[in-house]
Amino acid sequence: MPLSKLNTEQFQAATAPFGFNLVIASAGTGKTSTIVGRIAHLLENGLKPEEILLLTFTNKAAIEMKERVSRVISYAKNIEAGTFHSVSYKWLKKLNKNIVLKQPKDLKILFKSIYDKRDFNRILGEEKPYSANYLFDLYSLFINSNEEDFTSWLIKKAPSQEEYALIYEDIFDEYERVKKEHNLVDFNSLLLEMINALNSGIDNPFREILVDEYQDTNPLQNRFIEAVRKDSLFCVGDYDQSIYAFNGADINIISTFDKRYPNAKVYTLKKNYRSYGEILDVANRVIKNNPRIYPKSLEVTRGFSGEYPKLLMYSDTFEEYKDIASRILTSTTNKEDIAILFRNNSSADAIEAMLREKGIECRRKGGVSFFDSREIKVTLDLLTFLVNPKDIMAFIHIFEYAKGIGSAIASEIFEALTILGNGHAIDGFLNPDLSKKVFTKKKTSYQLGLFDDFSVLGSISKFKNLGFEEEFLQNPILKHPKLSIEGAEFLYNFYLLLKKLKRFKNPQSIFNEVINSKVLCHIISSLAYTRSKDKNGKVDEEKFEEAKVKIKNKITILGNLLKNYTDLEKFLNAMVLGASEMSEGRGVNLLTVHASKGLEFKEVYIVDMMEGRFPNIKLSKLAGGIEEERRLFYVAVTRAKDKLYFAFAKRDRIRNQEYEISRFLIEAGYNIN
Numbered sequence: 001m002p003l004s005k006l007n008t009e010q011f012q013a014a015t016a017p018f019g020f021n022l023v024i025a026s027a028g029t030g031k032t033s034t035i036v037g038r039i040a041h042l043l044e045n046g047l048k049p050e051e052i053l054l055l056t057f058t059n060k061a062a063i064e065m066k067e068r069v070s071r072v073i074s075y076a077k078n079i080e081a082g083t084f085h086s087v088s089y090k091w092l093k094k095l096n097k098n099i100v101l102k103q104p105k106d107l108k109i110l111f112k113s114i115y116d117k118r119d120f121n122r123i124l125g126e127e128k129p130y131s132a133n134y135l136f137d138l139y140s141l142f143i144n145s146n147e148e149d150f151t152s153w154l155i156k157k158a159p160s161q162e163e164y165a166l167i168y169e170d171i172f173d174e175y176e177r178v179k180k181e182h183n184l185v186d187f188n189s190l191l192l193e194m195i196n197a198l199n200s201g202i203d204n205p206f207r208e209i210l211v212d213e214y215q216d217t218n219p220l221q222n223r224f225i226e227a228v229r230k231d232s233l234f235c236v237g238d239y240d241q242s243i244y245a246f247n248g249a250d251i252n253i254i255s256t257f258d259k260r261y262p263n264a265k266v267y268t269l270k271k272n273y274r275s276y277g278e279i280l281d282v283a284n285r286v287i288k289n290n291p292r293i294y295p296k297s298l299e300v301t302r303g304f305s306g307e308y309p310k311l312l313m314y315s316d317t318f319e320e321y322k323d324i325a326s327r328i329l330t331s332t333t334n335k336e337d338i339a340i341l342f343r344n345n346s347s348a349d350a351i352e353a354m355l356r357e358k359g360i361e362c363r364r365k366g367g368v369s370f371f372d373s374r375e376i377k378v379t380l381d382l383l384t385f386l387v388n389p390k391d392i393m394a395f396i397h398i399f400e401y402a403k404g405i406g407s408a409i410a411s412e413i414f415e416a417l418t419i420l421g422n423g424h425a426i427d428g429f430l431n432p433d434l435s436k437k438v439f440t441k442k443k444t445s446y447q448l449g450l451f452d453d454f455s456v457l458g459s460i461s462k463f464k465n466l467g468f469e470e471e472f473l474q475n476p477i478l479k480h481p482k483l484s485i486e487g488a489e490f491l492y493n494f495y496l497l498l499k500k501l502k503r504f505k506n507p508q509s510i511f512n513e514v515i516n517s518k519v520l521c522h523i524i525s526s527l528a529y530t531r532s533k534d535k536n537g538k539v540d541e542e543k544f545e546e547a548k549v550k551i552k553n554k555i556t557i558l559g560n561l562l563k564n565y566t567d568l569e570k571f572l573n574a575m576v577l578g579a580s581e582m583s584e585g586r587g588v589n590l591l592t593v594h595a596s597k598g599l600e601f602k603e604v605y606i607v608d609m610m611e612g613r614f615p616n617i618k619l620s621k622l623a624g625g626i627e628e629e630r631r632l633f634y635v636a637v638t639r640a641k642d643k644l645y646f647a648f649a650k651r652d653r654i655r656n657q658e659y660e661i662s663r664f665l666i667e668a669g670y671n672i673n
Ligand SMILES: Nc1ncnc2c1ncn2[C@@H]1O[C@H](COP(=O)(O)OP(=O)(O)OP(=O)(O)O)[C@@H](O)[C@H]1O
Pocket: 005, 006, 007, 010, 025, 026, 027, 028, 029, 030, 031, 032, 033, 238, 241, 272, 273, 274, 597, 598, 599, 638
């Protein structure tokens, strides 16, 4: 039973009466077990699973906790659990809100497609107009500035831009209109929309909200908690592990809990089950230099190993990474149980290279490189468009690969398809309503710099001999005045894929069709082509073939992830909401300290323990200060179960910089003389 395994302090917290409960769980003291016990306690005392909301820092954590309770209480799988964003997203969907979640960088592309429709050349200004990218950033700055009128704001900042102000404002209007029309939202607006819905009095079934990693809550998330909560909160966190200030996390939220809530109860978990005493000694010595918000300490339960965490000293970073790789090579610890932690991402590539040179497999959490790669993005866009043919962004991204179709033309074709398909772009491809008029002449406005391109429609005769099916040749989208032969061919292949996919429902079969389609093959070739060019722009045939195989292999990895899903939409949502939780490969874990949060390893190396790098003085000035850096150090140290090493190098050859030892090692009592 989840409750029977708890120690006294965990049990007391897990069985706390309804109300405002804060559990200060020091590192390694079993907060996961306590949350799992709490859920079991609530269910055993008559709460229905639908009345429990569990908010976690990652979706993976939510799944793990739910699984642990479900092993004993099977219906626990019905509790609502996930990150703030994924819970809001699911809830908004349940409320039938039609929303399409997008990353800011995607919205930037939409913005550019609207910007590109304007002709600034008609104004012979002294100064050039702003680029689309700059204007997008300027616009978000304006929105955050609380000023009401863009033009007056712009004139104050850059008087010579005044003559473009009308065009800029028209771009913003269209951008907002398109976003609204297609229900595009970013991460923050998910929470905002949900808060609005809750404040407008929608049905709220939750009787207790459990919040994990409470110390990293930001004010918007806190507003969400406030909007959902009725009378019981169970928040678990450790103020010494608050490390997301740069992302807006506010440590004051945890530190004022007992003042903000009536009759709040604070429980503390002190017994550490993870690490040997020597490791905890280092953690305690350093963290005591930070303010103690609620009284607490770490108690050793595993005893002492007899070995104090070692400080490894090197003359330069190259030597440092090389020696760590050699130590790992000969270590008897399972490679998956070893982690190398670094404060700065910039350390990662050199360490990875050194490990690979010695033939040591490693994996980097964050998976950014995987999900940021163009092949994965475009494959996800293809699948997204199939699930949601209203997703103009996905459509524009896919058509970036069609020669001659830029983002402006792509968005016009998309609009036309939507009209022809009576609101459904796929129908616009497959069963266009020929009575509808598309690409009609647009309102021309010299002042707003709009083109009046559609006065002359294109002729489809140039596409007659390309072997297109008769049915497709009838489609009015081919009349776009700027459509090139290559563009039309891409559209035709897309049409063929959609036609074929009509027969499939199973996500795996859909994926197989997509990966073997001419559309994706064309995209793969075009990516491989760019990647196999040499300095003079010449393509090496062998490299080109190799690049194609590599790209296809990567896309296949995505297909493997899909195997766990029977619903394509659920898979796609998990990819948007959880991409940062994925890790690639196997072997030694290479992690930033931030990404190591919540994890534990038998053997840990904390590298680059140099003043300036850890603590990172520059970053600490931006958010959180030295106390946040000290918390990062505390998080790093407390990941280690059995063995812990610190590595220091006097010099970095590449940066041509000399270093002093990190102040945290001095605070920990290391004597380097
Ligand atoms: N009552 C207990 N008896 C024995 N072992 C326990 C108990 N509670 C937790 N543990 C073990 O202690 C370790 C740490 O637990 P857990 O990962 O939940 O810690 P945590 O509080 O989340 O730590 P952190 O905040 O540092 O990430 C785990 O290996 C877990 O199995």
